[in-house]
Amino acid sequence: MIHIEDILGSNFIDKIFLMPTVLGIMFIAKYMFQYYQLDQNKITAYILNSSNFALFIILLKFLFSDIDQGSPYGYLISDISLVFIAISVVYLVTPLYKNIEYEILPQFIIYYLLYLHVYGFHLRSTLLVLSGLTLFWLVIYALCNYRKVITAHYISYFFLSVFITLAAVLVAISQFHVPISYTIGIFFKILAVLVIAKVAIYLISIIALMYSDLKRDAYIDILTGTYNRKKFEDVLNEVLFSKKVPSFSIALFDIDAFKSINDNYGHLAGDYVLREISTDIRELLMQEHSNGQLFRYGGDEFFIVFRNQTGEEAYRMMTQITKNISDKEFAYNDIPFNVSISVGVAEITDEKNPKTIIDKVDKNLYVAKANGKNQVYYV
Structure with a gap:
């Protein structure tokens, strides 16, 4: 019999509430890069944003592992689905710019090198891990280049969840047997977070629009229609x-x-x-x-x-x-x-x-x- 904890995993709610906090830290860092004009050079901007992304992932992974101590799937593979979904949410909400999808690639390289250090090289596991990371990067590529189309329909979130689930499972089965309950859990966790993110983005956009209207009215001279x-x-x-x-x-x-x-x-x-x-x-x-x-x-x-x-x-x-x-x-x-x-x-x-x-x-x-x-x- 499959219980709700088997589907969503232990401490799911705690982990979900951690994501906005860590995301906020990441966006503050990005704002500081822009405020101090540290991102004017393309190479410097790439290094800063990639490093910021890496620190975000490491911090998130550390907090997840601290909550779920002694996970049977090991430090590198446990909660890989939540890390994937956190990265996906970043690409859903962050302002897009050219080649932003490539900022995640250094993290994939670091992850694979750590994977080799922990588990050693085996052709089968290497193919599975690289397939999972490649599939997930294709999801990120789609989010960056077709975000407006994807976010317009709830059915798109279903298919996103399927592909991210498959990517996470490919990484997990490289070292562990993955029961059906784990796969179902990954899918529903991802789908739940994506739907929550969509609703949150929608509500935030409404609030931002209302604030923008109020601010505009406060700044406009009624008689001339120009700024006051x-x-x-x-x-x-x-x-x-x-x-x-x-x-x-x-x-x-x-x-x-x-x-x-x-x-x-x-x-x-x-x-x-x-x-x-x-x-x-x-x-x-x-x-x-x-x-x-x-x-x-x-x-x-x-x-x-x-x-x-x-x-x-x-x-x-x-x-x-x-x-x-x-x-x-x-x-x-x-x-x-x-x-x-x-x-x-x-x-x-x-x-x-x-x-x-x-x-x-x-x-x-x-x-x-x-x-x-x-x-x-x-x-």
């Missing part, structure tokens, strides 16, 4: 301390005689002007691929942050924007009128104080207005 002051402050702090943005330029502009527009044509006309200018500038920034990001700071004041752009480049872009606005004929309630803007531009290289930066570009805007408006000032 809060977003500007966050972005400014981000670029000031980003290793990927060694320098940037910033523009501050406001609408010339905006109060007169409100007084002469009404506040709805003023709203119309703000929306039109915001839309036109966003479209032009995208067309010119200028790395410019528009923010409404308040009233008729707007900032544009140009990542990795010199002051001269930002000046030329703002000169074009200023000309486009002054050449455009605005009309509200069939009443035509002209609009112009004044702009201050500053290039930021070493300054790290947001207030100092805003004061600097604000002074340049003041000079543009003092010089007659409808122009850009940059020194």
Whole structure:
């Protein structure tokens, strides 16, 4: 008679709860590689990510063995199915990039060398182990190259479970007799973890989408549809301390005689002007691929942050924007009128104080207005 413990194995739940913890450590390490830009070189990135993967597997295997002391299948082969499924989950959730499937290969080589050290060389066992590892790598290859198709259907998880089970059994039978209960247990363990992973990924994606929507709403100016002051402050702090943005330029502009527009044509006309200018500038920034990001700071004041752009480049872009606005004929309630803007531009290289930066570009805007408006000032 087969019991549930025979199918899932002892301490299955304990091992399942260990996986997210160890996975979290692995992803923190990957984030640190990216944050400190240690993965810019392809060879260095491969070595770091492969080593990170190896440490992840070793730690997981050590914890599994500590939970299941005295396993009849030996240290190298016991829980091989859970190690396989943990690796599969990594490839299900990690962001994909070119050749990511090859990062696991050094671990396979290390595993086989340890296998030879423990069990010695026998042609039959070598063929079985290498067949199991090859089959599992083909599963990883499929996950990396066809993940969107695979994750779209639950039936795909069934077939994944079959192939991973077969890979684990091939490794196990290289040294041990594997009863039917063990094979069934491997399959159901793998299927259970894959289904849990799919549900978890789905729930996380919903939460992430809701958070993204809330964050977007908190960062969007309702009137103009562009980013607001809060977003500007966050972005400014981000670029000031980003290793990927060694320098940037910033523009501050406001609408010339905006109060007169409100007084002469009404506040709805003023709203119309703000929306039109915001839309036109966003479209032009995208067309010119200028790395410019528009923010409404308040009233008729707007900032544009140009990542990795010199002051001269930002000046030329703002000169074009200023000309486009002054050449455009605005009309509200069939009443035509002209609009112009004044702009201050500053290039930021070493300054790290947001207030100092805003004061600097604000002074340049003041000079543009003092010089007659409808122009850009940059020194």
